Amino acid sequence: MGQLTQDGVARRIIAAIKDQIHSGAHPPGSRLPATRALAAEWGVSRTTVTAAYSQLIAEGYLTSRPGARAVVAHGLDGAPAPVDPPPAARRLSEFGQRLLALPPPVPAASARLADFRYGDLSGADFPVLAWRRAVNRVSLRRVARLRYDDPRGSAALRVALQGYLWRARGIRCSSDQIVIVNGSQQGLDLCARLLLDPGDPFLFENPGYALARHAFTAVGGVEIPIPVDEDGLRVDALSSAAAATAALAPATLAYVTPSHQFPLGGVLSAGRRRALLDWAARSGAVIVEDDYDGEYRHGVAPIPPLRALAPDCVVYVGTLSKTLSPTLRLGYLVVPPSLERAFAEAKRLTDRHAPLLEQEALADLLTSGAYERHVRAIRRKNAERRAALLAAVAETLGDAAVVAGTDAGLHILLWLPGVPVAREAAILAEARAVGIGLYPVSPLYAPGGDRPACVGLVMGYAALEDDALRRGIAALADLLTTRGDP
Amino acid sequence: MGQLTQDGVARRIIAAIKDQIHSGAHPPGSRLPATRALAAEWGVSRTTVTAAYSQLIAEGYLTSRPGARAVVAHGLDGAPAPVDPPPAARRLSEFGQRLLALPPPVPAASARLADFRYGDLSGADFPVLAWRRAVNRVSLRRVARLRYDDPRGSAALRVALQGYLWRARGIRCSSDQIVIVNGSQQGLDLCARLLLDPGDPFLFENPGYALARHAFTAVGGVEIPIPVDEDGLRVDALSSAAAATAALAPATLAYVTPSHQFPLGGVLSAGRRRALLDWAARSGAVIVEDDYDGEYRHGVAPIPPLRALAPDCVVYVGTLSKTLSPTLRLGYLVVPPSLERAFAEAKRLTDRHAPLLEQEALADLLTSGAYERHVRAIRRKNAERRAALLAAVAETLGDAAVVAGTDAGLHILLWLPGVPVAREAAILAEARAVGIGLYPVSPLYAPGGDRPACVGLVMGYAALEDDALRRGIAALADLLTTRGDP
Numbered sequence: 025m026g027q028l029t030q031d032g033v034a035r036r037i038i039a040a041i042k043d044q045i046h047s048g049a050h051p052p053g054s055r056l057p058a059t060r061a062l063a064a065e066w067g068v069s070r071t072t073v074t075a076a077y078s079q080l081i082a083e084g085y086l087t088s089r090p091g092a093r094a095v096v097a098h099g100l101d102g103a104p105a106p107v108d109p110p111p112a113a114r115r116l117s118e119f120g121q122r123l124l125a126l127p128p129p130v131p132a133a134s135a136r137l138a139d140f141r142y143g144d145l146s147g148a149d150f151p152v153l154a155w156r157r158a159v160n161r162v163s164l165r166r167v168a169r170l171r172y173d174d175p176r177g178s179a180a181l182r183v184a185l186q187g188y189l190w191r192a193r194g195i196r197c198s199s200d201q202i203v204i205v206n207g208s209q210q211g212l213d214l215c216a217r218l219l220l221d222p223g224d225p226f227l228f229e230n231p232g233y234a235l236a237r238h239a240f241t242a243v244g245g246v247e248i249p250i251p252v253d254e255d256g257l258r259v260d261a262l263s264s265a266a267a268a269t270a271a272l273a274p275a276t277l278a279y280v281t282p283s284h285q286f287p288l289g290g291v292l293s294a295g296r297r298r299a300l301l302d303w304a305a306r307s308g309a310v311i312v313e314d315d316y317d318g319e320y321r322h323g324v325a326p327i328p329p330l331r332a333l334a335p336d337c338v339v340y341v342g343t344l345s346k347t348l349s350p351t352l353r354l355g356y357l358v359v360p361p362s363l364e365r366a367f368a369e370a371k372r373l374t375d376r377h378a379p380l381l382e383q384e385a386l387a388d389l390l391t392s393g394a395y396e397r398h399v400r401a402i403r404r405k406n407a408e409r410r411a412a413l414l415a416a417v418a419e420t421l422g423d424a425a426v427v428a429g430t431d432a433g434l435h436i437l438l439w440l441p442g443v444p445v446a447r448e449a450a451i452l453a454e455a456r457a458v459g460i461g462l463y464p465v466s467p468l469y470a471p472g473g474d475r476p477a478c479v480g481l482v483m484g485y486a487a488l489e490d491d492a493l494r495r496g497i498a499a500l501a502d503l504l505t506t507r508g509d510p
Numbered sequence: 511m512g513q514l515t516q517d518g519v520a521r522r523i524i525a526a527i528k529d530q531i532h533s534g535a536h537p538p539g540s541r542l543p544a545t546r547a548l549a550a551e552w553g554v555s556r557t558t559v560t561a562a563y564s565q566l567i568a569e570g571y572l573t574s575r576p577g578a579r580a581v582v583a584h585g586l587d588g589a590p591a592p593v594d595p596p597p598a599a600r601r602l603s604e605f606g607q608r609l610l611a612l613p614p615p616v617p618a619a620s621a622r623l624a625d626f627r628y629g630d631l632s633g634a635d636f637p638v639l640a641w642r643r644a645v646n647r648v649s650l651r652r653v654a655r656l657r658y659d660d661p662r663g664s665a666a667l668r669v670a671l672q673g674y675l676w677r678a679r680g681i682r683c684s685s686d687q688i689v690i691v692n693g694s695q696q697g698l699d700l701c702a703r704l705l706l707d708p709g710d711p712f713l714f715e716n717p718g719y720a721l722a723r724h725a726f727t728a729v730g731g732v733e734i735p736i737p738v739d740e741d742g743l744r745v746d747a748l749s750s751a752a753a754a755t756a757a758l759a760p761a762t763l764a765y766v767t768p769s770h771q772f773p774l775g776g777v778l779s780a781g782r783r784r785a786l787l788d789w790a791a792r793s794g795a796v797i798v799e800d801d802y803d804g805e806y807r808h809g810v811a812p813i814p815p816l817r818a819l820a821p822d823c824v825v826y827v828g829t830l831s832k833t834l835s836p837t838l839r840l841g842y843l844v845v846p847p848s849l850e851r852a853f854a855e856a857k858r859l860t861d862r863h864a865p866l867l868e869q870e871a872l873a874d875l876l877t878s879g880a881y882e883r884h885v886r887a888i889r890r891k892n893a894e895r896r897a898a899l900l901a902a903v904a905e906t907l908g909d910a911a912v913v914a915g916t917d918a919g920l921h922i923l924l925w926l927p928g929v930p931v932a933r934e935a936a937i938l939a940e941a942r943a944v945g946i947g948l949y950p951v952s953p954l955y956a957p958g959g960d961r962p963a964c965v966g967l968v969m970g971y972a973a974l975e976d977d978a979l980r981r982g983i984a985a986l987a988d989l990l991t992t993r994g995d996p
Contacts, residue, residue, distance in 0.1 A: 082917070083813050084741070084779025097781055115762060115794070117729075120704040120852050123859060132657060139655075147653040156649050163642055167633040169625075169973045170835040171618065206692060210861035218606040235859070242859055243603075255570070276601060293570025295583055308601070327569050349656040351866035366606050373609060373721070373728055375696035379865055380837035431568065487655045 033068050037076040045085060045096055052098040056086065118222070123242045127234075127471075130463060137459030138496025142287075142435045142484030143350060149402050149486075150349055154394045155385060162384040175372035177204025177356075178383040184390035185342075185356055192396070193318060194332045195340065197358050203367050204378045208316060208343040208355040212239040212279075214370050215312050215339055218363070219277045220245040227265065227278035227309075229257055231468035233286045236279055236314065248275055249470035254428065256285045256292030259299040278304065278311050282330055283318040287465050287482045289429010289437050291321075297330055304337045310360070314341045319399055321432040322407060336360045344386065346434060346486070347399050354382055406434055412490040413483065416497040424504055434486040437465065440504065443479040451479060454503055460496050519554050523562040531571060531582055538584045542572065604708070609728045613720075613957075616949060623945030624982025628773075628921045628970030629836060635888050635972075636835055640880045641871060648870040661858035663690025663842075664869040670876035671828075671842055678882070679804060680818045681826065683844050689853050690864045694802060694829040694841040698725040698765075700856050701798050701825055704849070705763045706731040713751065713764035713795075715743055717954035719772045722765055722800065734761055735956035740914065742771045742778030745785040764790065764797050768816055769804040773951050773968045775915010775923050777807075783816060790823045796846070800827045805885055807918040808893060822846045830872065832920060832972070833885050838868055892920055898976040899969065902983040910990055920972040923951065929965040929990065937965060940989055946982050 041056070050056065059073040077094050080086040086094040116124070132141060176182060182199035189195040205211040212235070220226060222244025228237055230249035241247060248265050251258045257280050280300065282292035292300075304311050313330045321327075331340035340358040348354070359367045371377065389395040413436065417425055426439040443451060448464055455462045465480035485493060527542070536542065545559040563580050566572040572580040602610070618627060662668060668685035675681040691697040698721070706712060708730025714723055716735035727733060734751050737744045743766050766786070768778035778786075790797050799816045807813075817826035826844040834840070845853045857863065875881040899922065903911055912925040929937060934950055941948045951966035971979060 078809075079813075082777060084781045084783075097779075115705075116852055117704055117707045117710075119707075119729075120856070123704075123855050124852060126855070129858065141657070144655045144657040147656055150656060152649065156646060159645055159649070160642060163638065163645070169630045170633055170636060170837055171627070171630040171973075172836050206861040206865070209859070213860050218603055218609075219601075221603045221605075224603075235862075238859055243605075291568060293583075295570045297570075323564070323568075327565075350658050350862075351656055353861060353863070353865040366602055366610060369609050369612070370606070372615065373695070373724055374699050374860075375692040375839060376721075376836075377839070379692070379839040379868060382865060382867070487657075 034072050034076045034079070037062070037068075037073065038079055041076070041080060042085060050096045052096050054096050055093045056095070058093060118244065119242060122244065123238075126238050126242065127467065129234075130467070132461075135456065135459050135461035137499055138488055138492045139461035140481070140483045140485070140488070140496065141461055141463055142482050143345070144484060144487035145346070145349060146487045146489070149405060151389075151394070151398045154389060154398065155348075158385040158388040158392075158394070159381065162388055163381060165384075173377045173380055175368045175377050176200070176202065177378050178380060178387060181383045181387035181390070182356075184387045188390055188395070189342075189358065192399075193315070194328045195358060196332070197335065198361075200364055201335075201359050201361060203357045203359060203371055204383055205355045205357055205371065206375070206378055207345055207350070207353040208314060208341045209235055209239070210353075210374070211339075211341045211355055211357045212236050212312065212314070214357070214367060214374070215277065215310070215341075216240045216243045216245065218366050218370055219310055224273060224277075225275045227262065227275045228470070229280060229285060230470045230473065231287055231465055232279065232470075233281065233314065233316075234468055236312075237470075240277070240279065245277070247470055249473055250278075252285055252288050252290065254288070254290045256280070256282060256290040256296060257300065259296040259303070262300075262303050274307050274309070276307075276309050278309055279314065280311060280330070281314045281316060283315050283321070283327060284429070284431070284433035286314075286316065286433075287429070287435070287437060287468050289431070289433060289435070291327060291431050294327075297333065301330060301334045301337070304334070309337070310363075311338045312341060313338050316341070316343055317346045317433040318342070319347055320403060320406060320434055322410060322430065331358055336362065339363070347395075347402060348386075352382055354378070354386060406486055409485045409488065409490065409493060410436070413485045413493045413497070416494045420494075420497050420501040421504070424501070435482055435484040438481040438483050439476075440479045440481070443504070445475060445477060445479055448479045451503070455500065458499050458503060460499050460503075462500070520558050520562045520565070523548070523554075523559065524565055527562070527566060528571060536582045538582050541579045541581050544579060604730065605728060608730065609724075612724050612728065613953065616953070618947075621942065621945050621947035623985055624974055624978045625947035626967070626969045626971070626974070626982065627947055627949055628968050629831070630970060630973035631832070631835060632973045632975070635891060637875075637880070637884045640875060640884065641834075644871040644874040644878075644880070645867065648874055649867060651870075659863045659866055661854045661863050662686070662688065663864050664866060664873060667869045667873035667876070668842075670873045674876055674881070675828075675844065679801070680814045681844060682818070683821065684847075686850055687821075687845050687847060689843045689845060689857055690869055691841045691843055691857070692861070692864055693831055693836070693839040694800060694827045695721055695725070696839075696860070697825075697827045697841055697843045698722050698798065698800070700843070700853060700860065701763065701796070701827075702726045702729045702731065704852050704856055705796055710759060710763075711761045713748065713761045714956070715766060715771060716956045716959065717773055717951055718765065718956075719767065719800065719802075720954055722798075723956075726763070726765065731763070733956055735959055736764075738771055738774050738776065740774070740776045742766070742768060742776040742782060743786065745782040745789070748786075748789050760793050760795070762793075762795050764795055765800065766797060766816070767800045767802060769801050769807070769813060770915070770918035772800075772802065772919075773915070773921070773923060773954050775917070775919060775921070777813060777917050780813075783819065787816060787820045787823070790820065795823070796849075797824045798827060799824050802827070802829055803832045803919040804828070805833050806889060806892060806920055808896060808916065817844055822848065825849070833881075833888060834872075840864070840868055840872060892972055895971045895974065895976065895979060896922070899971045899974075899979045899983070902980045906980075906983050906987040907990070910987070921968055921970040924967040924969050925962075926965045926967070926990070931961060931963060931965055934965045937989070941986065944985050944989060946985050946989075948986070 059070045063070045063073045087097050088094045182202040186199045216239045220243050224245050225248050226240050226245045227250050228247050229252050250261050331338040343355040428437040430436050463482050466475050469475050545556045549556045549559045573583050574580045668688040672685045702725045706729050711734050712726050712731045713736050714733050715738050736747050817824040829841040914923040916922050949968050952961050955961050
């Protein structure tokens with residue numbers, strides 16, 4: 025306490041002397057009061073004043089010679105605090121300018137009745153106890169040294185994931201090809217930085233996942249939109265898209281969501297998978313396969329990912345955001361052998377490596393089997409939510425809605441054929457007013473291109489319980505009916 | 511269990527049919543065996559075969575019409591698995607190429623006697639119990655929805671840091687100006703991406719922190735090395751450096767470590783701070799102030815950071831890697847008000863936001879006072895280590911060593927005036943052979959420029975106990991003496 029008080033007084037003395045120097049009261053070269061005098065003046069011990077002077081000497085405000093009193097340093101004379109140029113003068117890089125030109129993110133609603141925001145999970149579904157047990161277990165492990173880890177991430181987690189990927193997704197890879205990232209978004213950003221230069225074309229699903237598009241366009245990539253239908257990417261359009269953009273270099277990257285196209289929800293057919301890989305083999309392009317909700321399929325067994333078919337030209341992007349929590353920021357890449365070093369070094373440069381504690385906790389969950397048990401449980405739970413949503417839509421909306429993309433994932437697409445897209449903003453506002461959060465598909469289309477004529481909604485259901493789903497759909501039905509009236 | 515077995519058989523049936531299709535045994539358009547026949551052949555139920563066929567239909571291998579048998583789809587005909595072009599054909603971006611051209615990182619030694627690697631902390635110093643308590647406390651908080659957070663990070667942590675920065679470092683800022691990053695490295699990378707275009711010059715301490723240099727050069731920045739002396743960056747050299755590089759645009763970014771220059775260890779004097787800020791105000795450049803070990807100073811009170819003097823032109827980079835653990839990957843930026851949006855959007859694009867659990871645990875430690883208690887304890891402990899190291903050096907090495915940079919931080923610089931730099935590699939190898947990990951200062955100098963004539967060692971001590979420090983220095987002394995003998 026005495027220490028603190030003394031420090032506090034010394035700090036005030038330091039501040040006062042600095043003010044006096046800056047105001048010109050103590051010109052450069054002038055001697056400061058003797059410590060005894062200043063101590064008396066402030067009513068403190070000489071030790072306190074000596075500490076203050078030492079600090080001012082260390083900071084370069086004063087200079088001292090043995091046996092002589094401290095004098096004010098030169099080079100400080102009356103210079104006012106630096107004035108900052110107007111903000112406009114802070115030039116952003118081209119990356120920064122492209123970034124700020126991107127459309128703003130869709131704000132999260134606070135919808136009291138039902139928020140259908142895609143990507144949210146229910147807090148009740150998180151395996152709190154299993155996760156706490158795992159965290160406690162790994163946090164008690166004694167390590168002699170805390171030091172930076174492998175940029176690819178924890179060796180234990182990469183080995184555990186290697187096994188999981190083989191068991192659950194049929195992907196065979198070495199743990200050297202796995203890079204743990206801070207959620208799939210970082211994986212996409214690393215792909216963008218390593219594979220695209222400004223002006224490089226990339227193929228992108230239209231409509232597609234906005235933050236992936238942003239990652240590729242922010243580094244200067246030029247989007248070549250490829251249409252999507254109920255079977256995913258229209259691979260037959262690859263050659264016509266290339267022809268239409270003959271002025272550009274050949275695309276070096278294609279982004280796809282084969283197991284559940286985001287947002288339309290199609291599953292990329294085997295024939296299209298093959299054709300896409302043939303295209304990649306011919307063109308030397310890298311396919312970025314975003315398997316963002318590959319754990320969720322309804323009625324059919326998992327389809328082998330592209331990575332399982334062509335390990336040398338696919339970067340597989342996996343995430344824990346749809347099975348554990350988006351707030352954990354845990355994802356992983358499986359990269360082609362020829363790109364191992366590039367991705368590892370890029371991860372090191374970007375942030376050294378992912379946080380170790382979560383990685384080890386996840387490794388623990390994977391090796392104990394708790395993760396797969398949790399996935400089975402949450403898959404069941406989300407299948408129930410999906411069934412409740414589909415039933416509510418069929419019963420309540422009837423012909424007013426056409427449902428698509430229900431074979432997999434954690435969202436469905438709800439087309440409203442009777443509602444022209446010009447009414448979209450009004451519908452969303454009306455919905456928000458009655459407490460429903462709705463998110464349209466239209467902003468996910470390539471900028472400047474065609475959009476569907478009617479309103480389509482991306483309906484995420486993983487954070488909603490059955491009654492909220494039903495109430496939300498009922499309120500939407502009311503709204504559509506009322507609006508239809510004169 | 512029954513479910514699993516049936517799934518397993520279905521999977522084998524699926525794989526077998528796919529093989530047959532790929533081998534041409536089932537040409538496109540051909541009908542598959544009736545489910546009854548195949549069920550008999552495999553000795554399984556018809557349900558299992560039906561499930562397998564459904565899956566093959568979903569994957570696009572088969573097509574079906576109601577009432578008719580499934581037929582093999584077209585577009586799969588005998589196409590072999592795609593062949594990957596040679597790895598050379600996978601073109602890396604210019605960023606990727608610059609990245610792989612950087613000098614490789616210094617490998618971590620496994621030195622049995624004493625490893626003086628800078629940046630490591632002792633595992634025994636981590637506040638295991640306080641951290642576990644905080645993690646458990648925050649992991650029990652119920653949240654209705656798990657959703658992406660603010661890209662700048664947890665509001666609770668930013669408010670807690672705002673208070674901490676004012677108490678501990680005299681920095682006044684709004685919590686909107688704080689961006690939580692995955693360790694200071696991510697902060698540096700964000701600065702590089704937002705503030706530098708390829709070809710843009712940046713000012714950099716010489717010698718300086720290698721991974722910061724790499725972050726700036728990987729985005730294409732051109733390093734302008736500014737010499738460093740015992741008072742930190744030689745700000746008087748700014749104008750001559752600018753003149754010498756007149757062909758380039760003016761530098762838009764300067765990187766400095768004012769509270770403890772890495773690696774030479776000087777504390778930037780008040781006069782130089784002022785001159786540097788004047789330069790920034792005149793040139794419109796942004797100063798990146800890396801306060802990597804600002805919590806550790808020995809004998810003198812903390813010096814106000816640049817950010818406290820000129821909030822509008824300084825990005826302050828803080829880290830928890832030197833007080834808690836480098837494996838947590840927790841750091842923060844305090845950005846100028848005019849750059850708030852750019853940094854927030856860059857963080858969102860890069861990885862959405864930092865993992866939430868650690869952020870909330872840290873907020874808990876900060877608000878409960880446990881963090882500052884821990885910092886005081888570890889500061890004391892590291893002061894003891896430093897004293898033990900300095901005593902051992904003085905007693906054992908005597909005139910063979912000149913010590914520098916001892917006023918702050920967690921490392922000292924040990925110059926060996928009698929050992930020419932040509933002997934450096936040999937000395938390091940000999941040291942490693944006897945079990946001491948030594949890390950030279952020479953790779954931290956700007957590529958292609960002058961280096962010191964004698965060997966200098968960056969001696970980190972935060973992971974070593976007193977006896978290891980003493981044994982390590984004794985072994986180094988032995989080695990130097992032996993080597994000096996004929």
